[in-house]
Amino acid sequence: MNKKFAILIAFVALVVVVGISASSYYSTLVEMQQYKPSMAKQTSDTNLKNGSPVLGSKDAPITIIEFGDYQCEGCYHWFHNTRADIIDNYIETGKAKLVFVDLPFLGRDSITAAQATYCAEDQGRYWDYHNILYNFQEEIDNGWASKDRLVAFAYNLDMNLDEFNYCMDSSKYNKRVKANYDEAIKQGVEATPTFIIITSDGTPAKIQGAQPYAAFLKVMDPLTSAIPIEQP
Amino acid sequence: MLIPLSILSEFIFTEPFFIINITESSSISFMLILGVSIMSAIVIPMNVYRIKTLQKSSSKIGGSVIGSIIGASAGICSCGPIGFSLISTFGTVAGTATAFLTNYEIPLRVGSIAILCLVYYTTTRSISSECKIS
Numbered sequence: 001m002n003k004k005f006a007i008l009i010a011f012v013a014l015v016v017v018v019g020i021s022a023s024s025y026y027s028t029l030v031e032m033q034q035y036k037p038s039m040a041k042q043t044s045d046t047n048l049k050n051g052s053p054v055l056g057s058k059d060a061p062i063t064i065i066e067f068g069d070y071q072c073e074g075c076y077h078w079f080h081n082t083r084a085d086i087i088d089n090y091i092e093t094g095k096a097k098l099v100f101v102d103l104p105f106l107g108r109d110s111i112t113a114a115q116a117t118y119c120a121e122d123q124g125r126y127w128d129y130h131n132i133l134y135n136f137q138e139e140i141d142n143g144w145a146s147k148d149r150l151v152a153f154a155y156n157l158d159m160n161l162d163e164f165n166y167c168m169d170s171s172k173y174n175k176r177v178k179a180n181y182d183e184a185i186k187q188g189v190e191a192t193p194t195f196i197i198i199t200s201d202g203t204p205a206k207i208q209g210a211q212p213y214a215a216f217l218k219v220m221d222p223l224t225s226a227i228p229i230e231q232p
Numbered sequence: 233m234l235i236p237l238s239i240l241s242e243f244i245f246t247e248p249f250f251i252i253n254i255t256e257s258s259s260i261s262f263m264l265i266l267g268v269s270i271m272s273a274i275v276i277p278m279n280v281y282r283i284k285t286l287q288k289s290s291s292k293i294g295g296s297v298i299g300s301i302i303g304a305s306a307g308i309c310s311c312g313p314i315g316f317s318l319i320s321t322f323g324t325v326a327g328t329a330t331a332f333l334t335n336y337e338i339p340l341r342v343g344s345i346a347i348l349c350l351v352y353y354t355t356t357r358s359i360s361s362e363c364k365i366s
Contacts, residue, residue, distance in 0.1 A: 074312070077258065105319055192311040192316075206248070
């Protein structure tokens with residue numbers, strides 16, 4: 001009898017905790033509803049017009065598309081452990097270019113952080129802002145990417161705060177972030193970070209997760225060796 | 233248990249190639265997964281032995297199962313396929329739950345190892361006393 005009573009109490013406590021959590025995020029639920037994924041299907045064409053500005057040469061034959069969330073721990077690890085090698089060996093050598101496409105699903109601050117990057121793009125500081133977000137990432141929705149912190153990041157980058165605040169307050173890039181989210185779902189992305197590597201002839205290769213540089217080397221070296229070297 | 237947990241926590245990747253990736257920053261997390269796996273591998277068979285061979289009650293196996301579940305679910309990357317599926321299906325409540333499991337990964341895994349150690353202690357005592365020749 002005592003055991004059954006204890007189990008009942010535990011169950012009721014669990015229901016209460018879940019209920020409180022759900023009610024405390026009600027406003028977020030309403031906002032996040034518009035980001036619930038629809039039917040996903042694979043497609044070989046990736047629409048990048050709403051994505052980040054290109055990192056690297058626009059003429060680079062290989063395109064690396066990174067689908068990420070600014071609150072994603074895996075994205076943080078990839079940013080700090082692998083990205084520098086990719087930039088040094090592929091992007092700065094003109095073999096590849098990088099485009100970041102938002103997939104903000106982890107929390108409410110994921111969406112506003114993504115919007116803030118495009119507000120930074122208005123002032124030509126997209127990649128600086130992108131980098132600062134991954135350098136200062138903390139726990140999901142603990143306030144590290146609140147509106148005030150996002151403004152503080154802009155302040156640290158010597159950006160025009162009036163412009164930045166106006167951009168954020170007007171939710172200027174809400175639709176753009178939503179479009180990126182929908183594109184990611186359309187491409188069958190189901191985790192972050194996910195990379196789609198597209199060659200000049202449109203052939204895609206997919207890498208899912210914060211994989212080390214060795215994985216990218218194995219995928220991309222055969223692609224880059226097929227690129228004809230222009231003789232002077 | 234070590235292999236599935238390592239895959240779910242993105243220490244082992246199987247596509248497009250088989251790769252094991254343990255960075256300096258994630259070494260503590262991997263050590264905790266190792267601890268949970270080892271303790272679960274010891275404690276759960278001990279309790280199964282108690283139930284089947286000694287035909288004792290199954291009450292103590294609950295602790296080992298709970299410890300294993302907590303240790304297994306803590307820290308599973310909420311940005312991985314499982315977290316994404318849960319959040320896509322259940323919305324914000326799942327997001328809150330997975331964020332909690334991610335944010336408190338280390339305390340939860342340490343707690344589950346503590347639970348498993350306690351169950352190990354009580355199980356060994358129980359088996360020792362039950363096997364005494366009176």
